[in-house]
Amino acid sequence: MPQQHAAPSFSVISGAQVHRVLDAHHQGVVDLIETAYRLHGGGETVNPPSYFLRFPDRPSSRIIALPASIGGELPTDGLKWISSFPENVEAGIPRASAVLILNDHDTGYPLACLESSIISAARTAASAALAADRISAARGGRPARIGFFGVGLIARYIHTYLAGTGWQFDEIGVHDLSAAHAGGFADYLRQSGESGTVTVHGSAEELIRSCDLVVFATVAGTPHVTEPGWFAHNPLVLHVSLRDLSPEVVLGAANIVDDVEHCLKADTSVHLAEQRVGHRDFLDGTLHDVLTGQLRPPADRPVIFSPFGLGVLDLALGRHVYESVKESGELQVVDDFFHEMRRYG
Structure with a gap:
């Protein structure tokens, strides 16, 4: 029989939670990024080209999709979706905003959505x-x-x-x-x-x-x-x-x-x-x-x-944040996010 999996759950991790995990742990984050680079150089990642969404009516702005997969101790797949709208600065909000989706290695189900402007800035x-x-x-x-x-x-x-x-x-x-x-x-x-x-x-x-x-x-x-x-x-x-x-x-x-x-x-x-x-x-x-x-x-x-900026770096750091928040007992699980779980109803 095929291996059975527990019903998946989906969590949302806020920027405040990301900040608490990463703040003042600079050397640890650098070490995580070095490990990701070594995995990438060793052929243990999948990092296809980034995809640029551009707008004829807003030529200075763009949204970029960075799909990726990384091996190592906690294999993870996922996608960073990051926007750059330079005019935001004059409007009093940051230029960039982002989310990161982590997917389970074995089932492909999304594990979490993380606020990712902090993750992106930290990995950069x-x-x-x-x-x-x-x-x-x-x-x-x-x-x-x-x-x-x-x-x-x-x-x-x-x-x-x-x-x-x-x-x-x-x-x-x-x-x-x-x-x-x-x-x-x-x-x-x-x-x-x-x-x-x-x-x-x-x-x-x-x-x-x-x-x-x-x-x-x-x-x-x-x-x-x-x-x-x-x-x-x-x-x-x-x-x-x-x-x-x-x-x-x-x-x-x-x-x-x-x-x-x-x-x-x-x-x-x-x-x-x-x-x-x-x-x-x-x-x-x-x-x-x-x-x-x-x-x-x-x-x-x-x-x-x-550095063009590799999606595998975001995954490595995002998975670290996910595991840290989970270990702290502060993971905010969205109840019934996955609803249709029976093949024949």
Whole structure:
């Protein structure tokens, strides 16, 4: 006889619950993300292309579906559904919103729906912190001068995860097209307990030239940083927003991605570089190559890390949140969510 399964249940996990599980556990989250990258590099994931829903009447906005499956100790399937509506910022609410659906490995039934803007921001920041740590170690040590280009939620999370995993900075630079937002982020940095000097820079060039670790976290849809000479001091660049750098800048640097096929599409900077030269030889490797020692990033060239953002990272972190909430006894089960459970009524 086929194996019998208990009647499935479905839960809803709020953003407040997600926050309670993840808050102040920065190193633990980074470790979870590293494990997910290693599973992905080892072929224990399924991570098909993301699907972009775009709108002719709202060209700056989009909603993205990221289906994925990850193995390991708790095999999980699922889908992240994340929207980006930049105009939300001026309306006083965050640009991005998201939910994550977790599916049971054996039956395919959905286990839970989690508020996922926090999960998405945390996995993005943890990925950036992991890459910064391992790439910097291979290049001779952690930089002490950091610059943030773009000062939204993701920039704040990246700073929090760097600080939460032991990074200290002598100088912190800030630049944004909005002077008000740049000033607000500078105030946040000072109030967060940063002891280094915080400077708001009036130009992108000034920020980049003054920093050895540069974080791009903008909503740019096309390249706007076009001068390779600005990177002549060989900084490490965390190109989280993916579309800020021109092909000339990309081709003048060593390039590391999280996944080759994912990154080289959707008009990312590395995709535009591929279209410019007609090959992918400018890619040095993946973060998995760095983690396993197959790639040693150079110290005598700029290094750009471009993470497209893998759905398996959201699944790994979302499943951790689900299990933690379940273990705490605070899982909010929706009664009778699955109603028609008899084949013949």
